[in-house]
Amino acid sequence: MSDARSEILSRVRDALGAAAPTPARIPRAYRPAGEHAAGSDEVLDLLVDRLEDYRAHVHRVTAAGLPGLLADLLGGTPGRVSGRVPGAAPARGARSAVVVPPGLDPAWLAGLADVDVRADTRDAPLAATELDEVGAVVTAARVAVAETGTIVLDGEPDQGRRAISLVPDVHVCVVRTSQVVQTVPEAVRLLDAHPERPLTWISGPSATSDIELDRVEGVHGPRTLHVVLVR
Amino acid sequence: MRIALAATCIADAMFPQAPRAVVTLLERLGHEVVFPPAQACCGQMHVNTGYLADAVPVVRNHVRTFAPVADGEWDAVVVPSGSCTGSIRHQQRMVLERAGLDQEARAATAVAERTYELSELLVDVLGVTDVGAWFPHRVTYHPTCHSLRMLGVGDKPERLLRAVDGLELVPLEQAEGCCGFGGTFSLKNADTSAAMLQDKVGHVVGTGAEVLTAGDWSCLMHIGGGLSRGGTGVRPMHLAEILVSTREAPVVPGERQEVAR
Amino acid sequence: MSTFLGMPAARGGSAPDAAAPDTLAGVGRPDDPLHWGASFPDAARTALANQQLRRNLGNATSTIRAKRARVVGEVPDWEELRDAGSALKADVLARLPELLEQLERNVTARGGVVHWARDAAEANRIVADLVRAKGTDEVVKVKSMATQEIGLNEALAEDGIAAVETDLAELIVQLADDMPSHILVPAIHRNRTEIRDIFLERMGDAPPDLTDVPRELAMAARAHLRRKFLSAKVAISGANFAVADTGTLAVVESEGNGRMCLTLPETLITVMGIEKLVPTFDDLEVFLQLLPRSSTGERMNPYTSMWTGVTPGDGPQEFHLVLLDNGRTTVLADEAGRSALHCIRCSACLNVCPVYERVGGHAYGSVYPGPIGAILTPQLTGEKSDLPYASTLCGACYEVCPVKIDIPSILVELRAREVELGGAAPDTSDRVWQAAMKAASFAMADGDRFRRAARVPRVLRAISRHGVIRRLPFPGSLWTRSRDLPEPPRQTFHDWWERRARQARQEDER
Numbered sequence A: 001m002s003d004a005r006s007e008i009l010s011r012v013r014d015a016l017g018a019a020a021p022t023p024a025r026i027p028r029a030y031r032p033a034g035e036h037a038a039g040s041d042e043v044l045d046l047l048v049d050r051l052e053d054y055r056a057h058v059h060r061v062t063a064a065g066l067p068g069l070l071a072d073l074l075g076g077t078p079g080r081v082s083g084r085v086p087g088a089a090p091a092r093g094a095r096s097a098v099v100v101p102p103g104l105d106p107a108w109l110a111g112l113a114d115v116d117v118r119a120d121t122r123d124a125p126l127a128a129t130e131l132d133e134v135g136a137v138v139t140a141a142r143v144a145v146a147e148t149g150t151i152v153l154d155g156e157p158d159q160g161r162r163a164i165s166l167v168p169d170v171h172v173c174v175v176r177t178s179q180v181v182q183t184v185p186e187a188v189r190l191l192d193a194h195p196e197r198p199l200t201w202i203s204g205p206s207a208t209s210d211i212e213l214d215r216v217e218g219v220h221g222p223r224t225l226h227v228v229l230v231r
Numbered sequence B: 001m002r003i004a005l006a007a008t009c010i011a012d013a014m015f016p017q018a019p020r021a022v023v024t025l026l027e028r029l030g031h032e033v034v035f036p037p038a039q040a041c042c043g044q045m046h047v048n049t050g051y052l053a054d055a056v057p058v059v060r061n062h063v064r065t066f067a068p069v070a071d072g073e074w075d076a077v078v079v080p081s082g083s084c085t086g087s088i089r090h091q092q093r094m095v096l097e098r099a100g101l102d103q104e105a106r107a108a109t110a111v112a113e114r115t116y117e118l119s120e121l122l123v124d125v126l127g128v129t130d131v132g133a134w135f136p137h138r139v140t141y142h143p144t145c146h147s148l149r150m151l152g153v154g155d156k157p158e159r160l161l162r163a164v165d166g167l168e169l170v171p172l173e174q175a176e177g178c179c180g181f182g183g184t185f186s187l188k189n190a191d192t193s194a195a196m197l198q199d200k201v202g203h204v205v206g207t208g209a210e211v212l213t214a215g216d217w218s219c220l221m222h223i224g225g226g227l228s229r230g231g232t233g234v235r236p237m238h239l240a241e242i243l244v245s246t247r248e249a250p251v252v253p254g255e256r257q258e259v260a261r
Numbered sequence C: 001m002s003t004f005l006g007m008p009a010a011r012g013g014s015a016p017d018a019a020a021p022d023t024l025a026g027v028g029r030p031d032d033p034l035h036w037g038a039s040f041p042d043a044a045r046t047a048l049a050n051q052q053l054r055r056n057l058g059n060a061t062s063t064i065r066a067k068r069a070r071v072v073g074e075v076p077d078w079e080e081l082r083d084a085g086s087a088l089k090a091d092v093l094a095r096l097p098e099l100l101e102q103l104e105r106n107v108t109a110r111g112g113v114v115h116w117a118r119d120a121a122e123a124n125r126i127v128a129d130l131v132r133a134k135g136t137d138e139v140v141k142v143k144s145m146a147t148q149e150i151g152l153n154e155a156l157a158e159d160g161i162a163a164v165e166t167d168l169a170e171l172i173v174q175l176a177d178d179m180p181s182h183i184l185v186p187a188i189h190r191n192r193t194e195i196r197d198i199f200l201e202r203m204g205d206a207p208p209d210l211t212d213v214p215r216e217l218a219m220a221a222r223a224h225l226r227r228k229f230l231s232a233k234v235a236i237s238g239a240n241f242a243v244a245d246t247g248t249l250a251v252v253e254s255e256g257n258g259r260m261c262l263t264l265p266e267t268l269i270t271v272m273g274i275e276k277l278v279p280t281f282d283d284l285e286v287f288l289q290l291l292p293r294s295s296t297g298e299r300m301n302p303y304t305s306m307w308t309g310v311t312p313g314d315g316p317q318e319f320h321l322v323l324l325d326n327g328r329t330t331v332l333a334d335e336a337g338r339s340a341l342h343c344i345r346c347s348a349c350l351n352v353c354p355v356y357e358r359v360g361g362h363a364y365g366s367v368y369p370g371p372i373g374a375i376l377t378p379q380l381t382g383e384k385s386d387l388p389y390a391s392t393l394c395g396a397c398y399e400v401c402p403v404k405i406d407i408p409s410i411l412v413e414l415r416a417r418e419v420e421l422g423g424a425a426p427d428t429s430d431r432v433w434q435a436a437m438k439a440a441s442f443a444m445a446d447g448d449r450f451r452r453a454a455r456v457p458r459v460l461r462a463i464s465r466h467g468v469i470r471r472l473p474f475p476g477s478l479w480t481r482s483r484d485l486p487e488p489p490r491q492t493f494h495d496w497w498e499r500r501a502r503q504a505r506q507e508d509e510r
């Protein structure tokens, strides 16, 4: 049975023949980077435009405003209550719980004192069924691509295991403006420092076009995606 | 310029009004037209049906017939067909190479390099878009697939048409969709071909045009056959037949310019 | 395995046709996913008679064509990306042995296990053994062309293992006991009402008041599959790309079912054709731009997952990669046709194909339909096929292909191969065509012979009325069934020219 390997490899060599085709020279005349710098206003505006096109919710805040925004977004998940009365505890219950990766900046969560925040780590992971009981997840990101409206997570401690940003129905993803590049090649070349990390490229909420090629947002992944751009 | 005409087999036998129009048009523009009588066919039908061995003598005849253009005896070869030009440019060399006829394959390349589809010849080589034509009719244009994609003639035919005095050019919906001819496809897959034709005929009729034009009589024969079967009254005409029409010698749609025996 | 032999006249129902537009039953699961059903012309005729199917296809393909054109149009360096993509794939094929070994080394180094499968049966056996070893009888699956090609679900079923398709369209196809009719949108032949009916009848837990609003249908699928995702022990996927120099695999998807399968189960088995490689991680920058815009017409698909072997504490802790040949090395051996292996399965060529648009995917009788199917299927099977003729050679496929596969030229090459096969063992139709082509070759290889032959159509003037011929005997009837033929002219061009030249000479002499 181990011979399948050698047989296939020898079939490949035979197929290519004695005069195996010469390896191609790759023309790389495409843009290795965009014309705008990472984090520039042009790039940020483009990202916002693309994300909104996918019907993701975009919020732009300063670092100081972040905890307040997160409190606003997560205080009453799901069915976010805007204009929440300060101090009034949101309805308790499993679905309002929020899961976070171990390395998230604790300051971000300062406004969530009265929310059930659960940490998930590689050593002590929540079971999938437990994650299914959680309403939302907050993560950071590795890089974002403006032209395609994409955010990439690489599983580092501020982003956590892949499952936590998948099973809960609301994903709040915090992106620092300096992490936003214009083009796909810029992102790939940044990620290639650690290609072994599990990567998840996210462009809007989960969607399907399987019914008459009509796009429907929200299937198995989070149905709501909040992208928070922090300057 | 001395220009050799490759009439194409289908126009020669079935639609001679198109190559005749090419002759008249080019002469009117002050050029000399030569018709090498040894010509027959470019071999496209054989190649596209997979009969490459049977294509070889046909292709050789074409290359031999038009070889003088490579020696400068003529300045160019003109073909009133996008698909035949495409076959000459992209298939003939391959056919000869596969048959091991390397020298003739090189000759084929040399001929192909000096061979032009009609709108290419007029716009690119002769540098004219206004050929002094007059054709007071409502016309729609179907860009045949091989003109469009194999040759990339772009909007040259439309530029020529827009310069025709009196002509009203109306856009064709889904113009770039194939009409379903595809040579022997129309026989081997007759039902699918007919379904494609039906859609094309519908779009042509939708324009309200009196005349449907294209740069290729093979597709025109197909769409024209559908237009006729549908009793639509829309007349198929080759681009050359419109460009040759003038106030002095107007061409009337639907009136075959028969020549007495 | 399927309960019928040979062709899927269908199990539990008839193939959809005009007479029974409300049937939910699909075409059934064939024994050979690469060769089933009637001949292309016959299957096409049946499909063309199904008005509902034609409407579904027409709407869907025109929608996706417009979307693709819009997002491709906004990329300034699209042609440069195509050039790079095409060259990268050529490079992969040229260095395939070396790159496969490199991939194997890197996957193994990161805790993955690499298996090699010469054909469908071997791949199916490997997967079934792996699943059984995990002691489970249900697996979740991400949509994958490779596993469709090898009939994995049916093979697993024979071993008592239920494979649950989790992609919405694949689920629809699976529930309806149907075959996919599109690479990317396998249920493109179904409209929303049919999908609602399939769910109500066959999903088991669909809400009884389900409407045909796409959003509601998607939510019904979400609820149906959620439980399976959360409890599955083994997942099976394909791969869009495998990076040789890092051992990274990539799956591009939209719904999140891919992420579920690639992330939650303990064991992941990926089945991948040996041509799916890219040389380096950075090369993904090319394909991640080409693929989404070409396939769903989006700037980027919602989710792309990349993983390299096993990541302790995150995702499946056991990873198997099955490298599949199943005819690919035969394709590779054909210099003229090998670029069919460049295909990244975006399906752009299907969406623009005027033939596909009208007849749909099932007419091709293969899991690979449309233009790419017409070149890949006959090459993979090596059998005589009518698929190379299922095209007008209009070239729309080549124009959109993100890796620049010259499909029309390959179709012509394959037609030549069909002619050779037909020469070796001709049937009646082969003989007719051979005779006709021989005669035409003789007549068209010489100016004098052609001049005489060109006068022949003139005899038809006898049967023309008002300048047209409306009826011809066979085989001319193939033409005149749907179109008229204009009356042939009195005088050919050759004759006109000669007469004109003669007159000119006479005038000169005078």
Ligand code: SF4
Pocket: C294, C342, C343, C344, C345, C346, C347, C348, C349, C350, C372, C397, C400, C401, C402, C403, C404, C405
């Ligand atoms: S052949 Fe080209 S266009 Fe067709 S599916 Fe493959 S990559 Fe896409």
